[in-house]
Structures are given as structure tokens and as C-alpha cells.
Amino acid sequence: MKKLNLLFALVVLAALIIVPNFLKNYGIHMFTTWLVFIIATMGLNLTVGYAGQKSLGHAAFFGIGAYTVAIFLKAGLSFWLGLPVAALFCFVVGLALGFPALRVQTIYLAFATLGFNTALWLVMRNEEWLTGGTFGINNIARPSLGGISFDGNLAYYYLVLTFTVVLALLLWGLLRSPWGKAFTALRDNAIRAESLGIDTRSYTLLSFAIGAVYAGVAGGLYASQVQFIDPALFTVGASIMMYLMVVVGGPGYFLGPVLGSAVGVVLPEWLRFAQAWYLFVFGAAVVVLMIWLPDGLLSIPDRIKARRQSREASAARAAAGQGVKA
Amino acid sequence: MTDFLQLFFSGLATGSIYALAALGFTLLWQASGTINFAQGEFVMLPAFMMVMLLGSGLSLYFAFALTIVLSVVILGWLFKRGLVDPLFKYGMMPIVVATIGLSIAMRNGVRAGYSAEPQPFPQVFPDVIFDVAGVTFSAGDVGTFVLAMVLVLVTQAFLNKTVTGRAMQAVAQNTESASVLGINVPRMIFYTFAINAILAAAAALLVTPTYLAKFDMGEGLGNKAFFAAIIGGFNNSRGALLGGLLVGVCENLAAAYISPAYKDAVALIIFMVVILFKPQGLLGKKEERKV
Numbered sequence: 001m002k003k004l005n006l007l008f009a010l011v012v013l014a015a016l017i018i019v020p021n022f023l024k025n026y027g028i029h030m031f032t033t034w035l036v037f038i039i040a041t042m043g044l045n046l047t048v049g050y051a052g053q054k055s056l057g058h059a060a061f062f063g064i065g066a067y068t069v070a071i072f073l074k075a076g077l078s079f080w081l082g083l084p085v086a087a088l089f090c091f092v093v094g095l096a097l098g099f100p101a102l103r104v105q106t107i108y109l110a111f112a113t114l115g116f117n118t119a120l121w122l123v124m125r126n127e128e129w130l131t132g133g134t135f136g137i138n139n140i141a142r143p144s145l146g147g148i149s150f151d152g153n154l155a156y157y158y159l160v161l162t163f164t165v166v167l168a169l170l171l172w173g174l175l176r177s178p179w180g181k182a183f184t185a186l187r188d189n190a191i192r193a194e195s196l197g198i199d200t201r202s203y204t205l206l207s208f209a210i211g212a213v214y215a216g217v218a219g220g221l222y223a224s225q226v227q228f229i230d231p232a233l234f235t236v237g238a239s240i241m242m243y244l245m246v247v248v249g250g251p252g253y254f255l256g257p258v259l260g261s262a263v264g265v266v267l268p269e270w271l272r273f274a275q276a277w278y279l280f281v282f283g284a285a286v287v288v289l290m291i292w293l294p295d296g297l298l299s300i301p302d303r304i305k306a307r308r309q310s311r312e313a314s315a316a317r318a319a320a321g322q323g324v325k326a
Numbered sequence: 327m328t329d330f331l332q333l334f335f336s337g338l339a340t341g342s343i344y345a346l347a348a349l350g351f352t353l354l355w356q357a358s359g360t361i362n363f364a365q366g367e368f369v370m371l372p373a374f375m376m377v378m379l380l381g382s383g384l385s386l387y388f389a390f391a392l393t394i395v396l397s398v399v400i401l402g403w404l405f406k407r408g409l410v411d412p413l414f415k416y417g418m419m420p421i422v423v424a425t426i427g428l429s430i431a432m433r434n435g436v437r438a439g440y441s442a443e444p445q446p447f448p449q450v451f452p453d454v455i456f457d458v459a460g461v462t463f464s465a466g467d468v469g470t471f472v473l474a475m476v477l478v479l480v481t482q483a484f485l486n487k488t489v490t491g492r493a494m495q496a497v498a499q500n501t502e503s504a505s506v507l508g509i510n511v512p513r514m515i516f517y518t519f520a521i522n523a524i525l526a527a528a529a530a531l532l533v534t535p536t537y538l539a540k541f542d543m544g545e546g547l548g549n550k551a552f553f554a555a556i557i558g559g560f561n562n563s564r565g566a567l568l569g570g571l572l573v574g575v576c577e578n579l580a581a582a583y584i585s586p587a588y589k590d591a592v593a594l595i596i597f598m599v600v601i602l603f604k605p606q607g608l609l610g611k612k613e614e615r616k617v
Contacts, residue, residue, distance in 0.1 A: 280431050294413070
């Protein structure tokens with residue numbers, strides 16, 4: 001891993017550990033939400049950034065995770081049972097969503113995932129017996145482990161931080177393994193990958209499934225954090241925001257989700273008083289970003305390096321040309 | 327039976343508005359490979375332009391005429407030059423993401439800059455109801471359907487029967503050959519964007535009297551337009567018409583006979599069925615992929 005990236009990651013981690021001790025409840029809530037969305041967008045980064053799929057329905061898995069944990073907690077079952085069940089459920093549904101991906105291409109896939117999200121949102125909104133409909137589910141409990149209760153916001157924050165770090169390390173390990181190479185092969189040239197013997201079917205399905213698991217875990221953590229969920233959190237708009245967070249951060253860059261979630265979650269929350277104007281600026285910024293930096297914000301160092309290298313190469317060519325002439 | 331016919335015909339009216347939006351969307355895709363996620367907002371903006379022009383005292387006709395000109399300039403020329411041209415070389419996804427950003431910006435710009443409240447809009451058609459053999463139609467429904475159909479048919483006649491239209495089709499089918507044959511490709515692509523802007527402005531005129539002008543009116547409409555375009559067949563402009571009408575009618579029937587809560591799911595379900603069994607759309611041709 002490049003030294004600069006490692007340093008950046010450690011600085012961010014140190015900040016995440018130290019800073020919330022000095023914040024009041026609202027600040028801790030914002031940081032916890034940031035972490036939750038980092039987990040969710042890490043999953044989407046795998047599906048979209050590393051495997052090149054077009055998933056515009058990520059908020060649906062976020063919602064499945066959140067509602068599963070919420071329903072389990074309301075039924076009196078433990079959080080530590082609900083979360084793995086949510087993850088497993090999301091894995092299965094993610095696999096199922098991967099099947100249309102095998103049949104349809106790029107933009108049709110984007111619309112299919114969008115449709116899936118809308119369908120799920122409609123179920124969340126209409127099936128009151130299960131999800132509480134538009135009233136949502138409230139008074140979701142916080143978990144406790146051993147003797148530690150996570151009712152306190154700071155304690156819960158550190159729980160979420162632990163989850164984030166563990167899941168990030170798992171993803172890092174996955175991407176460094178041959179599986180990770182297979183995902184990027186799938187993204188860059190699926191047909192060539194298949195001709196090299198990579199089972200593109202399985203990897204496509206897996207990219208959706210693993211991405212979904214991350215979103216589901218994030219959703220479960222979010223449900224206990226805010227202790228009230230309703231369908232409005234899991235609309236297509238939310239999916240699109242998550243997709244934009246991955247794109248803004250830099251799809252295929254490991255730390256892209258950290259930056260993207262900061263822009264998509266922390267900034268709007270902080271600037272809530274000017275929400276409509278903030279979203280206007282955000283939308284316009286996405287357009288400008290696409291024209292100027294289509295590979296996301298984290299591609300800036302790479303671009304600088306590329307420009308420097310091409311300048312050095314042309315200088316070397318000019319020098320060599322001089323040498324020949326002389 | 328009369329209920330069914332009434333639902334059917336009012337569904338046709340709504341569907342014809344979807345067809346207008348879907349047609350513009352399909353033409354953009356065919357001519358320049360642009361997936362315009364902001365298509366719904368392209369209908370919303372002319373609606374607000376008209377609201378503002380009406381507010382400053384112009385009559386509806388003048389407001390609409392001026393809006394068409396403004397739409398062609400802003401949603402046609404400016405959109406093409408500012409967003410599509412710079413991103414064209416990067417492929418489809420950057421344009422998709424940029425139009426997503428554009429739709430968020432437009433929606434919130436109107437919300438913050440003008441108003442978050444729904445704005446009233448004058449009726450385009452007189453408030454008259456016809457009764458034919460026990461089935462009631464409103465003049466609004468009939469007028470909307472007729473006007474939208476006329477626009478769609480005029481557009482298709484333009485594309486098929488005029489030299490410019492056929493040049494536009496040539497650009498859509500094979501851009502390189504078209505430019506080799508001396509067709510001014512950038513201008514033809516601009517005409518496509520202009521037509522999309524005009525169709526969107528017309529859709530705005532037809533949909534706003536009923537549903538009022540609100541900053542988020544584009545979301546639902548845009549979604550339905552995308553699904554309608556794909557259902558009908560993305561590479562065929564008649565497909566947009568069929569897709570739009572099909573979605574409009576089925577939505578209305580489903581809302582009455584099955585459940586109003588799942589009305590928005592109808593377009594989805596038809597879409598899912600179509601792409602699983604006939605991914606090129608009902609009227610589309612199978613596309614080859616070069617490897």
C-alpha cells in the first residue's frame with residue numbers, strides 16, 4: 001500500500017478515535033452516521049467501483065438491514081442475533097438481485113436496480129403489519145455486550161467504529177486476494193476476463209451480494225443508532241446519493257467512501273440550515289466534478305503524478321532528440 | 327364496463343404525457359448515447375418558466391411560446407455544449423452521473439430559489455365534460471391526448487419524411503458514415519436536443535394544470551418516462567409512444583382494480599417482465615455488441 005495512503009488512513013483513524021471525545025451529542029451523532037455510511041458505501045464501492053456493476057438500489061439493502069434489526073429488537077430478540085440475520089438476508093437478496101445483472105447490460109441494470117429499490121420502498125411503506133408503514137418503527141433499543149451497555153452515544157460510536165475498522169480490513173483483504181483481481185478484471189473487460197477462465201457469473205453475483213451485506217450491516221447499526229426508522233430513509237433518492245458518494249470519492253479507490261460519505265453525509269448535516277441550497281451546490285458540483293475529474297476526488301494525486309510523468313517523458317524525448325541531432 | 331373505459335381513456339391521457347417525455351429521452355439516447363437522468367426536471371423547469379412568465383403578466387400562449395424558445399436554448403443548446411460535449415469522450419456513465427447531479431441541482435435550485443410550495447397553473451383546456459354512451463370524458467383528457475399524439479406523430483413525420491430528419495436518423499445509426507457523407511453531425515445532434523427540449527416543454531404545458539408546478543414534479547414523471555422508453559424499446563421511437571400509453575393505462579387500471587398504494591409499482595413490474603423476457607423492449611430490435 002502506498003505510504004502516503006497509509007499515512008492518510010492512519011491520520012483519519014486517529015481523528016476518528018480522538019475527536020468525538022470532545023464533541024457533544026450532536027457531533028457524536030454526526031460522526032456515527034458518517035461511519036455507518038462509510039460501511040454502506042464501502043460495499044457499494046465494491047459493487048460499482050471494483051466490479052464495475054451499476055447498482056442504483058443500494059439503499060434498499062440499507063433498509064433491509066435496518067428493518068430486520070429493528071423488527072428483531074422489537075420482538076425482544078438480541079441485537080447480536082438480528083445483525084447476522086440481517087447480513088445473511090441481505091446476502092441472499094443481493095445474490096438474487098445479481099441475476100438480472102447477468103442478463104441485462106449497464107444502463108438497463110441501473111434501471112432494474114432502481115426499480116428494485118422502488119419496489120422494496122413501496123413494500124416498506126405499505127405493509128404496516130410488518131414495517132409500521134409510514135409510521136416506521138420507533139424506540140429501537142441499543143445493544144449490550146457482556147456487561148457493557150451501548151445506550152450511551154459515545155459508547156455506541158466506538159462500537160460502530162470497531163465494526164467499520166473490522167469490515168474495512170476484511171474488504172482490504174478481499175481486494176488484495178485473487179478475488180479482488182477477478183473483480184477488477186470483471187470491471188475492465190468482462191469478456192476478456194471470461195476468456196481467461198474467470199467465472200464472471202459468480203463474481204457478478206458475489207459483487208452484489210457482498211456489497212449488499214455491507215449495506216445491511218450498516219443499516220442494522222443505523223437502526224440502533226437513531227432508534228427510529230421510517231421508509232423515507234430508504235428511497236431511490238438515498239440510493240442515488242450513496243452512488244454519488246462513491247463517485248465523488250473515487251470509485252475503485254479504497255478510501256473513496258470515506259471522502260464521499262463526508263461530502264454526502266457530514267457536510268449536508270452540518271449545513272442543514274441551508275439544505276436546499278446545499279443540495280443545489282452539491283448537484284452542480286457533481287456535474288463540474290464529472291467534467292473535470294471523472295474518476296473522483298481521490299484521483300487528484302494520480303492525475304498530478306500522470307501529468308508530471310508525461311512532462312518528464314516529453315522532456316526526455318526532447319533531450320534524446322537533441323542528442324541525435326548533435 | 328363504462329368504468330373500465332373511463333379508466334382506460336384517462337390512462338391514455340396520462341400515458342401520452344409519459345410518451346412525450348419518453349420520446350425525447352429515446353431520441354437523445356439514439357442520437358448521442360446520452361442517458362438523461364434529468365429528463366423529469368427538463369419537464370419541471372419549463373413548467374416553472376411558464377409560472378414565472380404568467381406571473382409577470384403574459385398570456386398563456388405567449389408564455390408557452392417564450393418558454394419553448396428558452397427551453398431550446400437552455401435545455402437544448404446549453405445542456406449539450408456545457409454537459410454532453412465535454413463528457414462525450416468518457417463514455418456513458420460520466421454523462422449519467424452528471425445528469426443525476428444536474429437533476430439534483432435543478433430540483434433544489436428551484437426549491438431554494440423559487441419556492442417549495444406547489445404553484446397553481448391555469449387550465450389549458452376548457453372545463454367541459456363529454457358523455458358518450460354513458461362513458462364520461464373530460465375535455466382536458468381528450469385535449470391532452472390529442473395534442474400529445476399530434477406532437478409525437480409530427481416528430482416522427484419530421485424524422486422520417488424530411489431530409490433533416492433522415493440526416494438525424496443517419497447520425498443515430500452510424501455517426502462516422504454520416505459525417506463521411508457530409509452531414510453536419512454536431513448540428514444534427516443539437517437538433518435532437520432541441521426536439522427533446524420542445525417535447526419536454528409541451529409535456530410541462532399538459533401535465534402542470536392537473537398536477538400543479540412543484541419542484542419535485544419531475545421525479546415521478548422522469549422515472550415513468552425511463553421505464554416507458556425501455557418497455558417500448560429503446561432503439562425505436564414508436565416504442566416510446568407504446569411504452570408511455572401502456573404504462574399510463576395499466577397504472578390507472580391497477581390503481582382502481584388492484585390497489586392504489588402500489589400504483590407506482592405497475593411501471594416497474596411491466597419493466598421487469600419486459601427486460602427479463604424481451605430486453606430490447608416490445609418494439610425494439612436486438613442490438614449486437616462488438617467485442
